[in-house]
Amino acid sequence: AEHMVRSRATSAHVLQTIDADFSAVDEARLALREGWKKEKGYSLTYLPFVARALCRAIAEFPKVNATVERDALLVHNDINLAIAVDLDFAGLVAPVVRNAANLKVPELAERFNDLVTQAKSKRLNPDDLQGGTYTLSNPGPFGTLFTAPIINQPQVGILSIDAVRKRPVVIEAESGDTIEIRPVGLLAHSFDHRAIDGAYSAAFLNKLKSLIESSDWQQEFA
Numbered sequence: 337a338e339h340m341v342r343s344r345a346t347s348a349h350v351l352q353t354i355d356a357d358f359s360a361v362d363e364a365r366l367a368l369r370e371g372w373k374k375e376k377g378y379s380l381t382y383l384p385f386v387a388r389a390l391c392r393a394i395a396e397f398p399k400v401n402a403t404v405e406r407d408a409l410l411v412h413n414d415i416n417l418a419i420a421v422d423l424d425f426a427g428l429v430a431p432v433v434r435n436a437a438n439l440k441v442p443e444l445a446e447r448f449n450d451l452v453t454q455a456k457s458k459r460l461n462p463d464d465l466q467g468g469t470y471t472l473s474n475p476g477p478f479g480t481l482f483t484a485p486i487i488n489q490p491q492v493g494i495l496s497i498d499a500v501r502k503r504p505v506v507i508e509a510e511s512g513d514t515i516e517i518r519p520v521g522l523l524a525h526s527f528d529h530r531a532i533d534g535a536y537s538a539a540f541l542n543k544l545k546s547l548i549e550s551s552d553w554q555q556e557f558a
Contacts, residue, residue: 348529364553418468
């Protein structure tokens with residue numbers, strides 16, 4: 337509680353959101369879902385796909401992966417993703433996946449599952465909670481539409497992944513516009529306005545959306 341209050345008092349919080357079409361993600365995820373669950377024992381969710389796209393977007397917009405130190409911005413070379421984990425309504429922790437940019441979707445999924453399992457069984461050690469440079473919050477499984485997350489100090493950005501639902505979407509084409517049913521989710525980015533401005537954050541979110549929608553996700557599992 338003190339950490340969250342201190343964050344609001346420290347950072348100039350700004351929130352931006354963007355919607356993303358998860359059709360390309362679903363094409364890969366649903367094709368692999370049954371075999372993955374049978375082999376691994378847990379579901380292949382949207383989280384590792386978003387995390388992978390996030391790391392690729394950060395490579396082009398590195399200032400979101402940074403720390404404010406006095407009058408300077410320290411941009412981190414490594415992307416250490418902190419993942420917010422709910423402890424069955426008894427609190428929240430954010431264990432860290434180090435060097436996440438070096439991991440593909442299957443590896444990210446395995447690391448996330450390991451950390452969540454350790455967190456819920458109270459087997460995390462202090463090192464697991466240190467060194468995060470950017471945080472992912474994932475309330476989507478609870479069906480949320482839109483979440484404005486609080487920055488995890490001393491970081492300067494945090495992304496909320498809310499529920500992906502089927503929605504009517506206008507598809508533009510030279511032959512005319514059509515309406516199709518697509519899986520769409522909102523991505524909400526809270527950032528520290530001391531570190532970056534709205535244009536930089538908006539460009540970052542637009543890149544993240546583009547990567548989610550246009551990547552060849554099945555190649556990640558090849």
